[in-house]
């Protein structure tokens with residue numbers, strides 16, 4: 028029966044991040060945390076397979092002290108046990124650091140049959156973690172999966188790329204990143220939320236993973252992040268009779284030289 | 287560390303990568319080595335300015351499985367540029383991990399400053415632009431159509447054949463090419479873009495009729511392509527889809543979330559049609575109509591004919 032590990036990231040909800048008008052810096056002071064959108068698909072996929080065929084779903088996250096807030100949420104979505112690494116290094120971590128920390132943790136708590144990630148994280152959308160973790164652990168990696176089957180140690184997937192769909196199989200442990208269309212994640216009900224409180228979670232101390240201080244230094248160092256502001260005309264027509272709005276729009280577009 | 291390396295399995299993109307590679311060559315005074323999977327592309331890359339082209343003899347040709355082989359070939363690299371297709375991004379992440387190198391996904395700009403590669407890219411799905419500096423060796427993926435193909439070089443480079451090992455742990459059992467509608471929305475001057483405000487696939491002719499009148503094409507949001515399958519994947523715009531810069535972007539029944547708009551916000555004029563006055567698309571639009579698309583689109587289509 029397959030042992031799944033789902034890697035999930037606790038990110039800021041980008042909808043709550045405001046751009047300061049004076050210097051275009053980002054104000055995340057009122058931003059709430061969320062499980063990175065596509066990671067919910069990864070958790071859901073593991074949970075569905077285990078509910079159908081048996082097995083187990085562990086989840087693992089690396090983040091700042093705030094990741095503790097994610098535990099109830101993640102455990103209500105179908106995970107059996109949550110591992111978490113809370114360390115200030117996560118605030119400056121790039122994909123290099125993140126993959127090293129996650130790979131070291133997997134060496135400690137693993138092995139797993141299938142390690143799942145989302146297609147990309149909502150904040151960074153690096154699309155790097157799955158291939159990097161696989162490379163560091165010496166495992167094969169199947170990315171962008173929209174159909175996943177696990178049968179007696181063989182993992183069969185359909186990958187969806189812009190140019191084609193592709194069927195591939197791997198026997199033995201594998202890292203898989205999933206697309207959002209692989210399933211529709213459940214909305215946890217009261218029962219799941221209450222049940223989550225009884226499920227186990229375990230902190231992994233970063234110091235116990237044998238990751239050196241040098242390994243926690245990012246190779247890609249953020250120099251600045253500035254809000255993108257779009258200046259648009261923002262002319263809105265809302266006449267009771269839509270034909271009036273349409274006429275105004277058409278004459279605006281004519282004066283723009285569009286036709 | 288010496289050398290600028292580039293790779294894309296997409297021949298057009300591979301040639302485009304030579305443009306930033308040649309700029310880096312100017313800044314670093316290091317030779318360019320291009321990796322190619324077929325002889326024709328290898329010859330083109332040599333003619334267009336690669337000093338050396340390594341023609342990889344991969345039995346499977348499965349790009350994602352070439353991570354270890356490519357790592358061995360680019361070990362000396364200062365900078366590695368990889369074409370930002372989905373396969374390319376997967377390969378680049380594997381190579382970067384093996385080189386213990388930073389990797390900028392979808393780099394919008396590249397510069398060398400103080401012995402570092404300085405890149406810019408999108409963060410928070412388009413809300414912000416981040417600038418990061420990468421120690422050497424540094425890897426970056428470059429989206430298609432970011433750069434033109436360079437002019438032919440004065441002295442062509444040489445081509446060498448190299449045997450490489452595939453990742454035999456993965457068996458690709460079947461490939462079905464995506465049915466292409468033959469439409470490249472990135473080339474369209476005018477786009478009518480469809481969102482979840484459309485209630486059914488049967489309603490798409492409303493958008494198609496308008497697009498035809500405008501001599502434009504129909505594009506869409508991710509959900510319309512990925513979840514509903516109403517339009518091909520190549521038609522959706524956004525951070526995980528296409529980037530377009532038409533003269534007119536007419537957003538119909540789409541909310542204008544940042545993940546979508548990041549792919550359309552360089553359009554010259556943006557027009558929104560949405561029944562919800564508070565939809566974020568109106569902030570991103572030059573002109574908007576608050577109204578039911580089912581009423582507005584037929585009127586607009588008719589008004590344009592006359």
Ligand SMILES: Cc1cc2nc3c(=O)[nH]c(=O)nc-3n(C[C@H](O)[C@H](O)[C@H](O)COP(=O)(O)OP(=O)(O)OC[C@H]3O[C@@H](n4cnc5c(N)ncnc54)[C@H](O)[C@@H]3O)c2cc1C
Pocket residue numbers: 064065147148149152411480481482483484506507508509510522523524525526527538539540541542543544545546559560561562565577578579580
């Ligand atoms: C990591 C990540 C990456 C993503 N990448 C992309 C991407 O690349 N591209 C992309 O598009 N999305 C992407 N998304 C999804 C994105 O966040 C939005 O959810 C999506 O763009 C919304 O699609 P929509 O506007 O079609 O639907 P909705 O947000 O549901 O909007 C539908 C709109 O239609 C309006 N409407 C309804 N009925 C009518 C009517 N009768 N007449 C007029 N208006 C009507 C509604 O008011 C509403 O504003 C991504 C999300 C994540 C988390």
Ligand SMILES: Nc1ncnc2c1ncn2[C@@H]1O[C@H](COP(=O)(O)O)[C@@H](O)[C@H]1O
Pocket residue numbers: 034035036037063065066069087088089090122125129143144145146147148151152153154155156157
């Ligand atoms: N800090 C993290 N902790 C756990 N999982 C992560 C972390 N960062 C990224 N991931 C996983 O890797 C996926 C891709 O992230 P990224 O490479 O940042 O786009 C995410 O969808 C998560 O599944």
